[in-house]
Amino acid sequence: GNPALAPFGTTIFAEMSALALEHDAINLGQGFPDTDGPREMLDAAKAAIDAGRNQYPPGPGVPELLDAVAAHQDRFYGIDLDPRREVLVTVGATEAIAATILALCGPGDEVVTFEPYYDSYAASIALAGATRRTSVLRFPDFAVDEESLRAAFSQRTRMVLLNTPHNPTGKVFTRSELELICSLAWEFDAWVVTDEVYEHLVFDGVEHIPVATLPGMRERTLTISSGGKTFSATGWKVGWVSGPAEAVAAVRAVKQFLTFVGSGPFQPAVAVALGLGDDVYDGLSKSLQDKRDLLIDGLRSAGLEVSVPAGTYFVVADAAPLGATDGLAFCRELPARAGVVAVPVSVFHDDKDAARTLVRFAFCKRDEVLQEAVRRLTAH
Ligand code: PMP
Ligand code: GLN
Numbered sequence: 001g002n003p004a005l006a007p008f009g010t011t012i013f014a015e016m017s018a019l020a021l022e023h024d025a026i027n028l029g030q031g032f033p034d035t036d037g038p039r040e041m042l043d044a045a046k047a048a049i050d051a052g053r054n055q056y057p058p059g060p061g062v063p064e065l066l067d068a069v070a071a072h073q074d075r076f077y078g079i080d081l082d083p084r085r086e087v088l089v090t091v092g093a094t095e096a097i098a099a100t101i102l103a104l105c106g107p108g109d110e111v112v113t114f115e116p117y118y119d120s121y122a123a124s125i126a127l128a129g130a131t132r133r134t135s136v137l138r139f140p141d142f143a144v145d146e147e148s149l150r151a152a153f154s155q156r157t158r159m160v161l162l163n164t165p166h167n168p169t170g171k172v173f174t175r176s177e178l179e180l181i182c183s184l185a186w187e188f189d190a191w192v193v194t195d196e197v198y199e200h201l202v203f204d205g206v207e208h209i210p211v212a213t214l215p216g217m218r219e220r221t222l223t224i225s226s227g228g229k230t231f232s233a234t235g236w237k238v239g240w241v242s243g244p245a246e247a248v249a250a251v252r253a254v255k256q257f258l259t260f261v262g263s264g265p266f267q268p269a270v271a272v273a274l275g276l277g278d279d280v281y282d283g284l285s286k287s288l289q290d291k292r293d294l295l296i297d298g299l300r301s302a303g304l305e306v307s308v309p310a311g312t313y314f315v316v317a318d319a320a321p322l323g324a325t326d327g328l329a330f331c332r333e334l335p336a337r338a339g340v341v342a343v344p345v346s347v348f349h350d351d352k353d354a355a356r357t358l359v360r361f362a363f364c365k366r367d368e369v370l371q372e373a374v375r376r377l378t379a380h
Contacts, residue, residue: 004126011119012347016331025335026365026373028295029343031167031313033364037231038280041273045236048265057264060252061089061240068271069240076199077210079218085245088252091262092237093197093226096251098124099258100193100222100241101159103250105130109158112184114144116348116355118167118195130158136354139316140307142171146180157188165198165208168345168360169316170309172206182214191247192221197239198312200230200281203289206310212243222247227270229313230284232364236266288313288363291370295363298374313364316345320357327359338380340373 016029036042060066063083070083081087090096097120105111107129113121115134125132133152135145160181164173173181185192194211202208212221226239241251273280292308295315299306304317324330327344335341345358363370 002127004129005123008119008123008126012343013119016335016341016343019332019335020341023335023339025339025341026369026376027341028361028363028365028373029331029341031362031364032234033232033313034366034369035232037233038273038276040276041231041233041269044272045265045269048268053265053268055264056261057089057267059256059261060084061087062264062267062271065089065238065240065267065271065274068274069242072274073210073212073223073242077213079210079212079223079242081242082245086248087240087242088248088255089267090226090239090241090255091259092228093195093224093239094120094237095255095258095262096224096226096239096241097121097161097193097195098127099251099254100224101125101128101130101161103254104191104193104247105158108156110154110156111159111161112149112152112157112190113161114163114166115350116168116345117161118163119348121161121163125161131156132350133157134350136349136351137166137169137171138354139169139318139358140305142166142169142307144173144177144180149180150184153184153188153190155188157190159191159193160185161193161195162211163195164211165196165202165309165311167198167312168314168343168348169307170312170314172202172208172310175209178209178211178214182211182217185220186216190220192217193224194221195224197224197226197229199225200284201288201313202285202311203292204310208311219244222251227266227273230281231270231273232284233266233270236263236270238263238266238270291363291365291367294367294370295361295374298370298377299361302374302377313362314360315363316358316360318357319359324357324359327355327357330357331359339376
């Protein structure tokens with residue numbers, strides 16, 4: 001096979017979701033909600049299928065979704081985009097990430113990112129033949145360390161790959177952290193690619209700051225998001241990338257040969273969802289904040305030390321107080337022992353020691369499911 005992919009093997013999500021099925025365990029590993037998104041969106045998908053929108057959609061995406069993405073960026077952030085030239089629809093954020101890296105990076109180039117990182121980042125960087133350089137975010141506050149971040153940059157830096165709100169830590173990058181990252185991107189003349197799929201999943205009144213809104217950044221930033229998290233439809237795989245027209249065109253050139261197009265009838269449905277009222281967006285974060293608190297209380301009473309996330313639907317906890325010495329081993333035995341699935345944070349690290357006993361739990365589940373998970377964890 002392709003030697004670039006040799007280090008990666010099976011993703012942790014596939015391994016842990018298989019264990020969940022095998023042991024009939026509660027799956028707080030892979031992040032996906034157990035309730036559906038807005039009714040209007042579901043109905044719009046059915047209507048699109050019934051209206052015969054079942055063949056290849058246009059390469060850049062269906063016009064109403066391109067328009068809806070541009071309107072969304074303007075409505076929430078005041079970012080002004082030309083929907084025909086500065087937006088591209090992809091098969092989930094995953095394809096946007098891969099196509100963007102393949103479009104902008106090649107052998108010899110370096111990509112600066114933070115660890116822990118979402119697993120597809122490392123694989124996509126490797127597929128492009130580029131090299132990742134990382135700066136560690138450390139439990140429990142996961143603050144950016146300026147010295148190690150600066151040390152990750154070099155004359156070869158081509159891109160900074162950022163994720164805010166951040167999976168798996170739940171961290172929402174602060175304005176001053178983003179300003180530091182952006183000033184380094186300027187200094188080293190690098191692109192900033194920012195994965196903002198959890199943009200609407202923020203708590204406690206914390207503000208999500210899109211990188212493209214920082215002074216001077218619109219011209220060197222590509223922003224990635226998708227409908228999966230915001231509208232609880234992770235299986236639909238409708239994502240997008242937006243930014244300067246020439247860069248978006250370069251990503252489109254790669255995307256043609258990855259999937260060409262995708263998710264036909266789901267594209268107009270996500271367009272409908274993006275246009276729904278503030279109540280839909282606010283209701284989601286409000287409900288997730290309550291779920292976060294429910295799970296955190298439970299994990300604490302089960303004896304774990306918890307980092308309180310300001311965003312996403314993940315919480316990272318230290319399982320050392322339960323006797324764990326290795327998070328991966330702990331997560332492999334937890335389904336059989338306690339009937340609960342979590343994922344080890346170390347798999348998202350190059351520096352495994354930075355997360356030896358840390359595990360991630362997803363709280364995008366019905367309250368009774370979270371309560372049962374807590375009951376099982378407390379009993380074991
Ligand atoms: N980026 C991050 C940080 C994610 O957590 C996910 C979802 N697991 C993705 C990208 C992929 O998004 P999609 O399902 O839209 O491909
Ligand atoms: N983004 C989700 C997570 O982090 C699912 C990832 C996946 O299944 N590839 O859990």
